Amino acid sequence: MSPAPTGEIDNAKHAIVIGAGLAGANIAERLAARGWRVDVIEAGNTAASGASGNPAGIVLPQIAKDDALTARFSRLCYAYLLQRLAGLPHCDWHPCGVLQIARDDAHEIQQSAAVKALQFPAEFVEFLPRLRAQEIAAQPLSHGGWWFSQGGWLIPSTLCTALLAQHDPQIKCHFNTHVSRLSYDNNLWTAYAADGQAIIAAPHVVLANAYAVNELLEHTFPLKTIRGQISVLPADALPKINPVLCRTGYLTPPHNGLVTFGASFVNDDADLTVRINEHTENLQRLREILPQTEIANASIAKLSGRVALRTVTPDRLPIVGAVPATIVMPLRTVSLSNLVHLPGLYALLGLSARGIVWAPLVAEHLACVMSQEQSPLPQNISDAIDAGRFYLRELRQHG
Numbered sequence: 151m152s153p154a155p156t157g158e159i160d161n162a163k164h165a166i167v168i169g170a171g172l173a174g175a176n177i178a179e180r181l182a183a184r185g186w187r188v189d190v191i192e193a194g195n196t197a198a199s200g201a202s203g204n205p206a207g208i209v210l211p212q213i214a215k216d217d218a219l220t221a222r223f224s225r226l227c228y229a230y231l232l233q234r235l236a237g238l239p240h241c242d243w244h245p246c247g248v249l250q251i252a253r254d255d256a257h258e259i260q261q262s263a264a265v266k267a268l269q270f271p272a273e274f275v276e277f278l279p280r281l282r283a284q285e286i287a288a289q290p291l292s293h294g295g296w297w298f299s300q301g302g303w304l305i306p307s308t309l310c311t312a313l314l315a316q317h318d319p320q321i322k323c324h325f326n327t328h329v330s331r332l333s334y335d336n337n338l339w340t341a342y343a344a345d346g347q348a349i350i351a352a353p354h355v356v357l358a359n360a361y362a363v364n365e366l367l368e369h370t371f372p373l374k375t376i377r378g379q380i381s382v383l384p385a386d387a388l389p390k391i392n393p394v395l396c397r398t399g400y401l402t403p404p405h406n407g408l409v410t411f412g413a414s415f416v417n418d419d420a421d422l423t424v425r426i427n428e429h430t431e432n433l434q435r436l437r438e439i440l441p442q443t444e445i446a447n448a449s450i451a452k453l454s455g456r457v458a459l460r461t462v463t464p465d466r467l468p469i470v471g472a473v474p475a476t477i478v479m480p481l482r483t484v485s486l487s488n489l490v491h492l493p494g495l496y497a498l499l500g501l502s503a504r505g506i507v508w509a510p511l512v513a514e515h516l517a518c519v520m521s522q523e524q525s526p527l528p529q530n531i532s533d534a535i536d537a538g539r540f541y542l543r544e545l546r547q548h549g
């Protein structure tokens with residue numbers, strides 16, 4: 151960690167962060183913790199106006215039987231998030247455990263074999279046969295599953311707000327402000343509104359505005375969106391569950407008289423209206439989780455919902471780090487470590503369906519990169535998420 155702020159203003163440690171979702175709030179907090187001044191610019195009228203505004207999000211890691219890079223990355227992120235949540239009392243976080251129920255008999259065998267082979271500590275993950283899983287869920291279930299006793303669910307907007315409120319007054323939020331253009335001149339980036347007015351200037355910018363980022367870039371990132379609709383039902387319509395239950399979808403325990411379940415996945419569809427057919431799909435996911443509960447389609451009348459877009463990359467990993475300058479380099483020598491970057495321009499994008507879990511650690515990594523500190527991420531993971539990797543692939547493919 152850099153030394154704590156001394157009260158003197160260091161103009162070089164001033165960043166504009168575009169977007170106040172999980173990406174923007176996490177990087178703003180990590181920079182402010184190092185004494186940076188941060189101006190967060192958000193088009194919506196509050197933090198978490200986009201994907202991060204869902205009423206509930208699940209906190210659980212990914213497990214893979216070969217413990218591949220994505221699983222190792224996810225495990226590091228999960229451990230880091232759990233530590234961070236312990237120090238954020240204003241985040242509405244419910245560490246009630248998560249039971250990931252097997253989809254079918256073959257999946258149940260795979261789940262059990264993976265836990266046996268990987269030998270993780272039981273407090274991280276256990277495989278529970280059906281009868282034990284039913285005891286935890288207090289519900290009849292179709293199969294056993296992975297039990298993450300330290301997992302749970304949280305309200306992502308409260309995480310964003312709690313992060314942005316830390317280190318007051320170093321983080322300043324500008325809501326209802328849409329950045330339409332960026333320009334670089336005299337070692338400063340200036341963010342402009344649609345009417346051409348300059349909003350603010352700083353030597354560093356972090357692009358944390360999800361799929362909308364490409365409107366601001368000449369050379370775009372390969373991002374796609376996946377529409378997701380969640381459904382919300384009065385809690386008295388279902389039996390009371392205590393942990394989060396997941397299968398192909400998820401169901402959160404009751405909170406303020408409501409339960410949340412979902413979510414749909416629709417590729418390349420940016421429409422944000424709630425649809426009846428996606429409520430129907432979510433009800434089907436709910437039936438798979440609670441096979442012995444009568445869940446009538448008539449319940450649709452009682453449902454409310456919210457739609458948001460997940461931002462995904464071709465390799466399903468996030469984009470984190472310095473934005474490359476599109477300079478053609480000799481193919482024989484070009485690598486991630488010698489790509490030329492645009493001065494002071496960084497990205498924290500592509501958080502996919504994992505933003506709650508991934509964002510805190512990748513923000514810590516990016517804050518280390520921006521502050522020239524040693525990152526906690528191993529080199530192979532930092533390379534795998536590097537913001538230059540897609541440009542490097544383009545160079546190699548097209549010369």
Ligand SMILES: Cc1cc2nc3c(=O)[nH]c(=O)nc-3n(C[C@H](O)[C@H](O)[C@H](O)COP(=O)(O)OP(=O)(O)OC[C@H]3O[C@@H](n4cnc5c(N)ncnc54)[C@H](O)[C@@H]3O)c2cc1C
Pocket residue numbers: 168169170171172173174191192193194197198199200201202203204206207208209306327328329330358359360362363377378379380412413414457458459460498499500501502503504505506507508
């Ligand atoms: C249905 C659904 C369920 C999910 N469930 C989970 C879950 O259970 N667990 C989990 O870990 N993750 C989950 N996710 C994923 C998680 O919500 C996202 O990964 C995360 O919210 C992405 O955060 P972000 O900050 O990158 O994007 P966003 O939250 O979308 O934030 C981007 C912000 O940038 C602002 N913006 C855009 N352009 C501009 C501009 N030009 N100027 C100013 N502001 C701008 C937008 O208004 C927005 O507020 C889910 C996502 C969806 C859609």
